[in-house]
Amino acid sequence: MAANVRGASGRIRIVGGQLRNSRLDVPDLPGLRPTAERVRETLFNWLSPVIAGARCLDLCAGTxxxxxxxxxxxAASVQFVERDPRAAQALRDNLTRLKAQGGQVAGVDALAYLQGAPQPFELVFLDPPFAQDLWAVMAQRLEQGSWLSASAWIYVESPRSVAPVLPPSWSPHREGVAGEVRYALYRRVLAAA
Known part of the structure; x- marks a missing residue:
């Protein structure tokens, strides 16, 4: 969930796949900023060769x-992490209503979640609240805490004017700008020993 000055309410649409055109109920919560449809469409076009069967982590999941x-x-599974109880419940309700298999919701703070027992993910969505400037600390915990598979993909969303400090092992793959939002996909590349 990322910060914005206005709350979001209503519904947003799933762009592709089995749930294409399904609507997600979006609670009216301050700071809730769903990723725009055109950004999601672009991102998942980039990810189309690797999404099938992937184990995913959606940190600061919001909607x-x-x-x-x-x-x-x-994707085989998605671990959603969302600290706001109302957003987490709305997410659970959407997963149930859509009969979306493979999704689990942890109603905890993302940094607290990353202190737990790690399991490596192949794809991570990193879209923290913009106002809290958490990219560097979350990226460091992901990288150093064994949360990423050896060649994981990491999606990072930030304000257009912000260039998050990320681990050197995260190699830029593709990026774009939509309005005031910068979005980028990275590939984890470990140095040969």
Missing amino acids: GALGIEALSRG
Whole structure:
């Protein structure tokens, strides 16, 4: 979930896959900023060769649009992490209503979640609240805490004017700008020993 000055309410649409055109209910919560449809469409076009069967982590999930889009397009599982109880419940309700298999919601703070027992993910969505400037600390915990598979993909969303400090092992793959949002896909590349 990322910060914005206005709350979001209503519904957003899943762009592709089995749940294409399904609507997600979006609670009216301050700071809730769902990833735009055209950004999700672009991102999942980039990910189309690797999404099938992927184990995904949607940190600061908010509406869960990114993770549900991943499930719709064939991801094996998505662990959603969302600290706001109302957003987490709305996410659970959407998963149930859509009969989306493979999604689990942890109603905890993302940094607290990353202190737990790690399991490596092949795809991570990193879209923290913009106002809290958490990219560097979350990226460091992901990288150093054994949360990423050896060649994981990491999606990062930030304000257009912000260039998050990310681990050197995260190699830029593709990026774009939509309005005031910068979105980028990275590939984890470990140095040969």
